[in-house]
Amino acid sequence: MATAVTHYTSYKARPFTREEREKVTILFGGLTWKHERLVQGVMKNLNYNAKPLPNISRADLDAGKELIDTGACCPTIFTTGNLVNFLKSEVAATGKQATIDNYVFLTAGACGPCRFGQYHESYEMALDGMGLKDFRLFLLAQDQLDQGKEKGGGLEINMHLSLGIVWAILCGDILTDMEYLTRPYEVTPGQTDKVLQESAEYLYEIFRKRPIHGKKLGALAWHFATGYFADAMRHVRKMWDKVEVNRLQVKPKTKITGEFWLQTHEGDGNYNIKRWLEQEGAEVMPPPVAVWLGYLLHTPIWRLEKKKDKDRRVGLKIAMIKAFERLYVGTYNRFRKAFGNVPYELPDQEELKDLALPFYHYELRGGEGHMLVGKALHAYKHKKANMVCELSPYSCMPNTMSVGAMANVQGRYPDLLYAPIEIKGDAEVHALSRCQMILTEAKKRSQSEFVEAMAKTGLTPEKIRQIEAKRPELKRATYRVPHLGYASTAANYVLHLAGNKNGAHA
Ligand code: SF4
Numbered sequence: 001m002a003t004a005v006t007h008y009t010s011y012k013a014r015p016f017t018r019e020e021r022e023k024v025t026i027l028f029g030g031l032t033w034k035h036e037r038l039v040q041g042v043m044k045n046l047n048y049n050a051k052p053l054p055n056i057s058r059a060d061l062d063a064g065k066e067l068i069d070t071g072a073c074c075p076t077i078f079t080t081g082n083l084v085n086f087l088k089s090e091v092a093a094t095g096k097q098a099t100i101d102n103y104v105f106l107t108a109g110a111c112g113p114c115r116f117g118q119y120h121e122s123y124e125m126a127l128d129g130m131g132l133k134d135f136r137l138f139l140l141a142q143d144q145l146d147q148g149k150e151k152g153g154g155l156e157i158n159m160h161l162s163l164g165i166v167w168a169i170l171c172g173d174i175l176t177d178m179e180y181l182t183r184p185y186e187v188t189p190g191q192t193d194k195v196l197q198e199s200a201e202y203l204y205e206i207f208r209k210r211p212i213h214g215k216k217l218g219a220l221a222w223h224f225a226t227g228y229f230a231d232a233m234r235h236v237r238k239m240w241d242k243v244e245v246n247r248l249q250v251k252p253k254t255k256i257t258g259e260f261w262l263q264t265h266e267g268d269g270n271y272n273i274k275r276w277l278e279q280e281g282a283e284v285m286p287p288p289v290a291v292w293l294g295y296l297l298h299t300p301i302w303r304l305e306k307k308k309d310k311d312r313r314v315g316l317k318i319a320m321i322k323a324f325e326r327l328y329v330g331t332y333n334r335f336r337k338a339f340g341n342v343p344y345e346l347p348d349q350e351e352l353k354d355l356a357l358p359f360y361h362y363e364l365r366g367g368e369g370h371m372l373v374g375k376a377l378h379a380y381k382h383k384k385a386n387m388v389c390e391l392s393p394y395s396c397m398p399n400t401m402s403v404g405a406m407a408n409v410q411g412r413y414p415d416l417l418y419a420p421i422e423i424k425g426d427a428e429v430h431a432l433s434r435c436q437m438i439l440t441e442a443k444k445r446s447q448s449e450f451v452e453a454m455a456k457t458g459l460t461p462e463k464i465r466q467i468e469a470k471r472p473e474l475k476r477a478t479y480r481v482p483h484l485g486y487a488s489t490a491a492n493y494v495l496h497l498a499g500n501k502n503g504a505h506a
Contacts, residue, residue: 011124013136015152016104021048024154027105029053029082031289032266034179035172037200041207042164048155050106053082056269060085061425067126074393074425075261078269079107080122087132096132104136104155140165159219160212166293167229167331171203173288174233174335177343178240180274182477184283185245185489192477195243199236206232224327233338240339243477247493248461250450252442255285255379257372258391259399262423263287270391271428273421273435277389280439283489285385287375290332290346295371297325298349302362342480347378355381360405367398373405380416386449386487387417387442389435394424417442449491457498467497 016024026043029036029052036052043050056078064072064081072080083105090099107119120137127135138155140162149156175196183192206229213222254277256263262270264287274284301318308314329346336343352374353362360370372390379385390406392399403420410418419438421431454460468474474497484495 011120011137013104013138013151014134016136016138016154018153020101020152021154023102024049025103026050026155027053027083027086027103028107029056030079030108030261031169031264032172032176034175034196034200035169035289037204038168038172038207039165041204042161042168042210044208045164045210045212046161053086055267056082056265057085058268058425060268063088064122064126067129068122069125071395072122073259073396074423075259075269075396076119076122078425079119079261080126083123084126084130087127087130087135091130091132100132100134100136104138106138106140106155108140159216163219163223164207164210167223168207169289169293170332170335171229171233173290173332174339174343175199175203175236176286177288178339178477180278180284180286181342181489182240182243182245184251184278185247185249186477187244187246187475191243195239199239202236202239203232224331230334230338233335237339237478240477244475245477246475247481247489248464250446250490251281251283251488252386252439252446253285253384253487253489254282254439254442255375255385255388256287256391257368257375257388258287258421259367259393259396260292262391262393264289269425270423271431273389273391273432276432277435277439280436281443282439285344285379288344288346291371291375292368294325294328294346294349295369297321297328299362299365302353340478340480342478347375352378359408360402364398364401366401367396368402369398372399372402373409376406376416376418377409377413380413382483383485383487384483386445387419387438389419389421389438392420392422394422417445446488446490449486449488450494453486453491453494457494459494459498464494464497 026048028039028050031039033052033055040050040052060078060081061074062081063084064077064079067084068077068080087099087103090103094102105123107123120139123137127133127137138157140157178199179192179196186192211222211228213219213226256274266272266274274286277284298321301321304314304318304321332346336345352371355377356362356370356372356374360373362370364370376388376390379388390403392403406418406420410416417438419435421435423431473479481489481493481496484492486492486495
């Protein structure tokens with residue numbers, strides 16, 4: 001007798017209807033609290049109830065491990081556990097059915113060799129384990145700005161939503177740059193965090209009140225052309241003008257790279273390593289989400305270039321992508337300009353590819369691809385940072401390949417200070433002590449840079465204080481110290497004050 005076969009069926013969310021929109025809250029997460037607050041403003045602007053999940057905690061790792069494949073990468077375990085713990089608390093407070101009815105979860109999706117393409121499978125497995133199979137998950141594909149209405153019409157992933165999220169991310173990146181450029185040097189402890197909070201709240205309102213113009217191309221044209229967001233950023237800049245800094249403190253600049261979620265995250269998921277580095281006396285160079293979006297935008301060009309001989313329209317398509325890319329980078333630069341160009345510029349995607357190419361091929365997709373190698377070499381060759389701290393998730397295939405390639409890079413560039421930190425979520429002491437070893441070397445480097453800059457310029461701390469007394473704008477967080485060939489801020493500051501325009505190694 002033939003046995004009945006139960007075929008695998010992929011997850012399908014039950015409909016989220018238009019009528020439910022007023023009473024259902026859309027949950028989301030995965031970025032920093034600043035980005036998430038602005039995204040919340042975008043959702044509110046489109047009349048959705050939305051709220052970010054609580055920030056990741058160590059307890060989320062344990063909850064995730066209990067319910068999904070234990071071989072999963074640590075970001076998958078953390079983020080699944082985060083959703084699980086939130087839903088558990090809701091079930092305890094309001095019961096299963098109310099939790100299923102009152103919330104849906106919106107998460108980014110993709111395809112490719114890494115688990116990012118299968119996050120929703122882990123969520124589904126966890127929901128099944130919790131007896132919440134009917135809870136609804138929706139995917140926001142990273143490469144489709146206009147996905148239309150999800151079944152039921154309660155959620156519409158259209159241009160207004162997607163563009164709002166992208167613009168919120170760009171503004172969130174600028175705020176994050178300002179935060180990490182300022183806090184290590186703030187004169188009044190806590191002032192940076194206070195202004196940051198006020199800035200995020202102000203921008204939340206800007207996104208909540210965003211005017212809705214056009215449909216598809218019309219909405220796109222409005223976002224690129226409007227002064228609405230740049231004006232708001234100029235207003236925020238005035239808040240930062242009030243923060244006083246002391247840039248004569250010598251701190252090694254530490255660039256954070258690594259897997260997307262781990263490098264972006266600020267909390268237990270990466271041992272709060274950015275705050276920890278600051279406490280250890282470093283200045284952190286945070287990774288903007290905008291670089292990842294720039295990568296997604298640029299990579300089709302490389303695929304199209306291979307078809308040039310077969311398809312005559314390829315040239316036109318490439319030109320269109322490049323034009324779109326210029327608008328994208330131009331928008332980011334408008335926001336930087338609103339802050340006096342203090343936030344960092346975005347690296348050129350072609351340069352990242354070329355730097356990485358001898359070590360990691362750009363067609364190897366998955367995770368951050370070749371960018372991990374490219375970013376480390378970019379920081380090293382342009383003297384943008386004294387050291388690179390790379391956050392690698394435990395059990396991540398793409399990242400393991402990059403770390404392997406970095407061994408070759410280090411062989412070629414032995415003085416590149418590189419700290420690859422494997423993050424498991426529960427081995428903090430090992431990870432941080434490993435980072436500390438490289439940080440000690442980076443501190444020596446930043447000290448030597450400072451000593452060299454002082455000797456070269458003949459300035460003394462007293463003379464510098466006199467200059468600052470005459471030019472109080474120098475002590476503002478929004479004063480731009482140009483990059484004059486040193487990695488650390490203090491050395492560049494000294495050179496700048498001496499009026500040396502030729503750079504440290506001229
Ligand atoms: S890049 Fe690695 S850590 Fe990130 S989702 Fe993919 S497999 Fe997991």
